[in-house]
Amino acid sequence: MKLNFDRISGLLPTLGPVERHSLSPKGKTPIFTLAEINESFIPPEFSMVSKETPPDDMPQFVLLSAPAATGKSEIARQLSAKTGNPLWDLSKFNLGHNIFTGSLVQHFGFDTIAEFMGRLGDGRVSLILDAADEALVRSGINNYAAAMEDLIGLVKSQSVDVPTAVILGRPDSMQTTSELLKSHGAHYEHYHVNFFDEPMSRAFVQAKATLGQHSVLPEMSDFMTRFFEETKLSFGVTRWEEIDDFLGYAPVLDALARFYIEIDTNPLAYLNETLKDGGNHRTWGLLWDIVERILARETNKFSRSFADSDEEKYAYGEKCYSISNQIRMLVSPNPAEADLDFPETSIPQWEEDVRVQMQQQFSDHPFLSLDPNRDAQSSLQRICNVAFRDYIMVRAVLSNHDETMYEVLIETSTQEFTHSPLFAKFLFVAPTDSKRISEDVLPLLMDSHFSSQFSRTSPLSISQESHFGASDDLAFTHSDSIFVAYMDLADGGLASTTSELQFEGLASGSFQLRSGASNCFIFLLDYTISFGIGRMDFVLGPRTTIFCKSIEADASEIRIIADTPFSNFLRTQRISGSTRAVRAPLANSFAIFGTRSAYPWHDYIIEPRQAGSTLSGWVDPEAAVGLRGFVLWANRYASSAGQPSRYRAQQIDHLLARRRVSERVVSFLIDKGYMSKQGSLYTITFPCNVRSILQVDSSDDTYQQLIRELSAYSL
Template sequence: MMIVTAPAAVGKSTAASFLSFHLKAPVLDLSTLQVGDATLEGSLSKALGAGNFARYLDRMVHGAATLIVDALDEAEVRSGQANFRAFIRGVADTASAFTGKPAVVILSRAESSQALVETLEERRIPFAQFEILPFNREQAEHYLDGRISDIYSASGREMIHKKHREPFTKARDALFKIMASALSATDGEIWEVPAVRDFLGYAPVLDVAAEFLAVDNFATVSRDFSSKAADRGLVHWDMVSQVIDHLLVREQEKFVAQFSKTPEFIALDDPRLAAALYTPEEQCARLLDYVENMRIPMDLPGHLPAKVREPYETAVSAQLANHPFLRGSGWFNVIFRDYVTARAISSASTSADTGQAIRRRLLSAEWKHSPMFGYFTFTLSRAVSEDVAQCHSELLGALYESFKSMCDSRDTLRIIVGKSGNRLIATFAVLTEIDTGSADSGKFLVSMGPLGFVTHEGTIGISFPRELSHADIYEVPEVTLGGDGGSFKLGPQVYISCGELLVLAKEVHVHGEASKYPVLLNLGSLTSEHVNLKAEPEQLIVVCDELFYPWSQHQKRVNLDELRSNSREAYWLYVELRRIVLRFKDAKAGEVALYQPFLDNLVIGENRRARIALDFLQDIGCVTLRNSMYLLNLAEYAKLGISRTQLRNLEMTEASKEWAERLMNFAAAQ
C-alpha cells in the first residue's frame, strides 16, 4: 500500500488523475461516498460487476493491478468517526492479503491519514508513505502559466502572457518578489528561502497570483505596485490577505459540500443554513483555540439547531485537524497564525469574551510577535474607502510590539496616541536611517506607514507589555506599562501625558537621551508597587502632584499659580511647544530643519495643542515652511530668552511664564 499526503489544495486530486492515467487504474473518489466497513470492496463490485471485481481483486492481491483512492480526508468529515474507523479497518483487512507491489494508493491530508498509518503499523502491514511538496521555482512558473491561460481562455481573450513574454516575466518576477517580502527581507534569490519557497510554491497562492497577472497590459501591474498601498508598504500584505482568504473560503466550500450530505443535515431541510457553516471567521476562532489553547467559547455557529450540534462538532474536528494552515498540531507558517489572529480580532462576529482572550494572549510574554499581525490587522480592520483602521484600545500595545519586531538597528518605530472624544487615535510609522557618508547625523525616510488606527467607542486605556520608545502619548486616561510584571524598557524619546499611569513591571529601565530629550511623564496619578526604577536624574522627569519613592527622585513640581490666567491650559500648551522645539536638532548653521511630513504626521498627528504650538512658532517667526521643510531660526528662537536646557528640564523661568501666557492668548484667538 502507498499513502500520499499533502496540505489542502496542493494537488492531490490532480495527482490521483495523473496516476490513474499512467497506471491504467480506476479512481475511487471518497468525497462522494458515505464510507464504512467494506466500502472499498463494495464500491469496486458495484462499478465492475461481481465477476470482474473478483478477477480485479485477485490481480490486486498479486500486485498486477492498482486502485487509486482519493479524498480520504473528505470521507472523514462526511461519514463521522465511527464509520470512518470502520472503513480504515476494512482497508487494512484488504491490504493484509496483498503480496506484490503496492495495489492501493491512497491520497489524503496528513492528519486524516494518521489513523490508517497507525492501523497498518499495529498489524505490521507494509506500506510506503510520501508527501507532495510545494512547487520549486520552475514548477511554480509552469503552473502559473497554465492557470493564466485558463483565465484568458475562460474570458475569450488572447494569451497575452505568451505573446508579450518579456513584460510578463518582469511583472511576474516583481510580483513574486513583493509577496516574498512578506516573509523575508533577503535581497538575494528568494526561492532559496524555505519559508518563501513553501509559500510561493503553494498552488492556491499561485491561483491568486494568476488572477492578479491575467491583465490586458502588464504595465498596469507595475502601477499597482506603485500605488498608495505600496507607498505605505502594504501592497504585498493586501495580496497575501487575498490568498489566505481564498484558502479559508475554499475550506468552507469543501466542508459544506460534505456535511450537507449527512443524514442529520438533510433532516433539517433548511439549505439556507449551509452558508453559516464553518465560515472563515469560525475557522479562525477554532484554529486559535486548537493551536494556542485560548479557551475560546465554541458555540459556532450560534444558531445551529441542537440536534445537529454533536455531528457538526465531530465533523468540524476532523476538518480542522486537516486545515491547510496547520502542520501537525502547530502552525504551518507564522504568516497563517498572524492572519488568523488578526481576522479573529477584527471580525464583528467575534464575541467580547473571545476578543478579550485573544488580546490577553497577544499582550503576554509568551507571544512571539512578527510584523505580519500589525499589517493584517490594518488591512482587515479598515473600510476600503478609509485610510484608518478600527480596533480595541487594548490592541494598540500588541500592534506596537508587532511593528517593533520589524525594526533593525537602522530603524525607529514612532507611535503617537491621542484622545479624540470617546476614542483614541494612534499612528505608527517606521523610520529608516540613510547613511549620508558625512559627519552629520543621518537622514531618515519613512519605510513603513504612517498607519492610522482609531479605537472603538469607549475604549480609551492602553497597555504596553515590554517596552516603549519614541512615543508621544497625550490626554490618554489610563496607560499601563509592563503587563506581565517583569522588566520594562522605557525610552528614549518618550512623552506620556495621561490621567493615570499604572506600572505593573517590577523593574523599569529608563533610557532617556539626557542631553537632548529626557523621558517626560506628565501624570494625574501614578500607581506602582515595589518597582526597581533604574534611571539617571537627567534621563527622567515626572510631573505629578503626589509621588512616592523611587519616582519622587525624579519629581518636577510646577506652580501653576504663577501663571496669570487659565494656568492649566497654558502649561499644557507650553509642554507641547517644548516637545516640538526639542525635535529640531542642534546644528552649526543658523537654521535647523525637520521634514514637513515627519513633523505634521509623526510628531503632531491629531494633537490639537501641538498644532496650535507650531502655528504659534510660525506666527512669531521662529519656524518657517520652505520646500517641504520646517526651519527653526536659531536667532529668532534666542529672542525668547529660554535656553534649550531650560526648555528640556521644564524650568518655569520668567521668560517661560511670559511665553506660556502669549501662547495661551494665541490659542484663545484661534
C-alpha cells in the first residue's frame, strides 16, 4: 500500500492562523517550531510497513521511517508547514519519564497547558516529532521506552479522529518504537519513505538546478536520461525499482544537480565523453568523477582570476588552490588558518596575494551551505549536501595530511553525526596512492555501511587476509595483520565487480563498532570487538555474522534487528562488558556459539551441532562462511573471456595449496558436480543464486539445502 504526501498530511488536523498563534510559547522553555512552506520541496511516496489499528479506526500514532540523509527532517518541516501542527525536534532533549508532559508544561505554562492538552486529546492538534533516532541514541532504550509510555498517556481514548503524533526516524528506531507502542496496546501505522521514482528524481534535479536563478539548458532531460540509463546498465538492471536506492537517493540527485550548475562545458557532452571508456567511471566511480569535476572547475576558475593572463602565475595559482588544499580548507574549523601546501616562488607578492584571493573565492565555494549561520557549525556541517560531504571525508582520510584526516575522524565519531552509505561506496572507488589505509578509518567505514542497513546494498566483509583460508574442518587460522574489506559495488553475481581495500593491522588488538553492525561479515579471530563504547544504544543486524576472539559490550542496551530467522550470528570465546539488556524481537533472530556467557546473553547461546536438526531457518555459519570465502577468493580470478562461471585454474589451485580456501569446500563442490576442471579453467556453478551465498540468505530454500549438505560433508 502506497500513500503520497497529501494522504499522510491529510491524516492530521489543519490549523488556521489563530490556532497556530496559540502554540506560541507562554512558559519558560520553548519546544515547538512552526515551519514555512518550501516551494522546491519534492514530496516522496510512502509504503506501509506494519499496522496495529482496527479497520474503522484512525491510528493514534503514525511512524515515518527513512534511511540516512533522505530528508526526514524536511518531511517533518513540510508536514508542519502544510498542516500548521507544531514541530518538536527530539534530538535536543534527554528523554525519560514525563518528558512530554513536563516539556509541554514548560512551553505553555500552568495557565494554558490545560487548554492545549484538551485540544490534543480531542484531535484538534497533533505533534510532529522529528529525530527520534537521535533521541534514542542519546537517551538509551530504557529512557526512550519511558518517554513513549508518557506519550501514550496523552491519548485519552483508544478511538480518535486524528493521530496524536507523527514520529520520524531511521527504520531500526521506528521498528523499536512500533514494538513499544504495540506492547502498550497503542494503535499505530508505520510507513517507510520510498526513494524517488524516475519522474520525482527528474523533478528533484530540476528544482535543485534552478535554485538561485540558475538557468537550465535544453539538454537537461537528455543529460538525466543518459546518466540514469548508464547507471542501470552498470548495475545490470533494467527497471528503476531495482536501483531506486541509488538513482532515487536525494544526495546523489543533489550532487548531479550541482554538477549540472557548476560545469563550464555542456553537461551532456561531458557525460557522454566520460562514459566512453566505462570501467571505473561507472555508477559510483562516475559520481565520484562528477563531484571531483566541480572542484577541478574551482581550481581552474581561481587560477584564471589570479593569473591575469600570466601563464607562470596561472600555474602557481593552480597549485595553490589545488583540490587537496580545497579539501583542507573545507575540513578545517577555521579555513583562514588551514595548514596548506604552497609551492615555492621567487615573487613574494604572489604568496601574499594568493592567500587573500583564496579566502575570497573560498567564501563562495559551491560545496558550502547557503545557511547564513554556517560559520557557527562544525566544518562538515557547513557542507551543502551529503554526497559532497562524504566525498570530502574520503579525500581527507586518504590524504597524507594527518591533521585533515583526524579532523574528519574526530567529528564523525560523535553520536550527533549522521552517517550515510555514500562514504563507504566512495571509499571503495576512490583512487589512492597508498597501498593500505589507516586502521582508524575502519570504524567510520562500518558506521557508513551500517547507515544503509535496510537498503539493498551488498554485504561488507572485514577480515584478516588469511581468514578466508580455512582448514579442513572449516575452522579459521591467522597469518598476518593485514585487514581486507570487500564489497561488491554492483551487487552482482560470482564474477561481478567486487572491490577490495587493505587496512593496516589493528595495533591495539581491538576493533570498535560504534553505532551498530548490519549486513556484514567480520572475521577477526585474534581481536576483541567492542560494541558501542560510550553509547546508550547499539544495533546488531540484520544479516550480521561476527567471528572474533572476544566481545566487549559497553552499550547499555543492544537491540537485535532480524529480517529472517537466524540472520545474526556471534562466534566468540568470551563476552564481557557493562551491557544490561539484549532485546531481540524473536528468540530465533540471534544466535551465539563458542561461549557460555552469562546474563544478558545466555538466552541466545546455541549448540551448532544440534541446531541444524531442531531449528527452522538455521544456517550453519561455519559452512556458510567457508563457502562464501571461497566465492570471494574465486571472484578475483574470473576468466577474462566474458564467461562469468569460468575461473583460471592455476590461481584457484594456488589458493588451495596455500590454504586460502577450504579443501573441504572445494572437494564438496567437485563431488557434487558444481565445480569441474577443463584445461586451464575451472567451471563453477551453484544450484542457488550466488547472491544468496554472499548474503547468507537463509530465506532461500535452495541455499539452505546447499549449506546443510556442505555441513554434513566429510573428506
